[in-house]
Amino acid sequence: MSSSNKLKVYLIAGEPSGDLLGSRFMRALRAKTDDNVEFFGLGGDTMEAEGLYSLFDISDLAIMGLVEVIPSIPKVLKHIKNTVDDIIRIRPDVVITIDSWSFCARVHKRLRKLKTGIPQLHYVAPQVWAWKKKRAKTMYKYIDALMTLLPQEPKYFTPYNLETVFVGHPVIESEALFADGEKFRRQYNISQNKRIVTLLPGSRKTEVVKLLPIFLESAKQLLSHDSDFYFVIPTVKTVSAKVKQIISESNLPILVVDTQADRYNAFQASEVSIAASGTVALELAICKIPHLVAYKVSALTAWIVGKIMKIQFVNLTNIMLGRLIVPELLQEQCTSGTISHTTLELLKKEDLFEREMSGFTKVKDTLSNGNQTPSENAADFVLNFISRKS
Numbered sequence: 001m002s003s004s005n006k007l008k009v010y011l012i013a014g015e016p017s018g019d020l021l022g023s024r025f026m027r028a029l030r031a032k033t034d035d036n037v038e039f040f041g042l043g044g045d046t047m048e049a050e051g052l053y054s055l056f057d058i059s060d061l062a063i064m065g066l067v068e069v070i071p072s073i074p075k076v077l078k079h080i081k082n083t084v085d086d087i088i089r090i091r092p093d094v095v096i097t098i099d100s101w102s103f104c105a106r107v108h109k110r111l112r113k114l115k116t117g118i119p120q121l122h123y124v125a126p127q128v129w130a131w132k133k134k135r136a137k138t139m140y141k142y143i144d145a146l147m148t149l150l151p152q153e154p155k156y157f158t159p160y161n162l163e164t165v166f167v168g169h170p171v172i173e174s175e176a177l178f179a180d181g182e183k184f185r186r187q188y189n190i191s192q193n194k195r196i197v198t199l200l201p202g203s204r205k206t207e208v209v210k211l212l213p214i215f216l217e218s219a220k221q222l223l224s225h226d227s228d229f230y231f232v233i234p235t236v237k238t239v240s241a242k243v244k245q246i247i248s249e250s251n252l253p254i255l256v257v258d259t260q261a262d263r264y265n266a267f268q269a270s271e272v273s274i275a276a277s278g279t280v281a282l283e284l285a286i287c288k289i290p291h292l293v294a295y296k297v298s299a300l301t302a303w304i305v306g307k308i309m310k311i312q313f314v315n316l317t318n319i320m321l322g323r324l325i326v327p328e329l330l331q332e333q334c335t336s337g338t339i340s341h342t343t344l345e346l347l348k349k350e351d352l353f354e355r356e357m358s359g360f361t362k363v364k365d366t367l368s369n370g371n372q373t374p375s376e377n378a379a380d381f382v383l384n385f386i387s388r389k390s
Helices: 016-032 045-049 070-090 101-114 135-141 154-160 181-187 205-225 240-247 260-269 279-286 299-308 316-321 336-347 351-367 374-389
Strands: 007-013 037-042 094-098 120-123 145-148 163-166 195-200 229-234 254-257 272-275 291-295 328-330
Touching: 007 016, 007 070, 007 101, 016 037, 016 045, 016 094, 016 279, 016 374, 037 070, 070 101, 094 101, 094 374, 101 120, 120 374, 135 154, 145 154, 145 374, 154 163, 181 260, 195 205, 195 260, 205 229, 205 240, 205 291, 205 336, 229 260, 240 254, 254 260, 272 279, 272 336, 279 291, 279 316, 279 351, 291 336, 316 351, 328 336, 336 351
Parallel strands: 007 037, 007 094, 094 120, 120 145, 145 163, 195 229, 195 272, 229 254, 272 291, 291 328
Antiparallel strands: none
């Protein structure tokens, strides 16, 4: 442990979903150490609210798509160098990277070459069951241990000399479960007759630019079916300005909210949600909010991904249960007509709705691991690992 007698933890979260994981982990670690810990590194709004001063704005890393990432490479390489330099300067007791393996792996590789002796851990396994399975064989070279969110993941890494533990998925401790939809209506003066639909076009600018115009066209079609529809877009700092810019000329009844509390209250106020695929869809599932996922990338990215990905579904609920529970409207199917039609089907509360509700219960059971929260499990593992290695 550091000479100040406070545990020095360097955290790296490269995008909003990792930022949320990081903030919960920080709270758990602070509780487990009686606040005898200090944090450094990279994070977003929620980690900064927990006391982290981020080295740079992580929106620089929030890029999606194999083709779309190319223009940002020089900036990302500079951020990798600056991050490694910062770690060497601080000399933390442990480095924990969260998700965003493409960026984090490069940080870990540089640290390994420098032979710092600092324990290097990663939280959230790369989806090797979907693509790049060879990653599982080489990760032990760059990190000392891995914490996974899904129960089936350790088996992919432990055969290759990497200590791996399933800690549970923090989505089951989401504040969304305890949010207040009625409070949201009162706060924003939304009458009871309005049917709230949350639109979630992603946390990366590339996603918002591609998906939000389609979602807005779907909203117009829903309004033509029922004038009582009202739309809410919970957004994050990385894309808030872009979202507001795109909707500024839509002339639709849309409310954009920026805070986490508003985001989760909006979820609970919703009759249905239209979401980009990702962790947010898992949060909707845990909260039993009917939803569909719609996603689109460039034709070239889609072709490349189609060649290398080996999965039947993209949505985690569907992957975990091995069958189609949540509608996946991808690429050519990601159209305003298909989205609005599927949304109306969900609102009928018939077969599709019932299938989702039943599946969501099973998902929540699967993602729990013991009596503690997943973040507490992760904190325990980290503290135990450090004590073993010191």
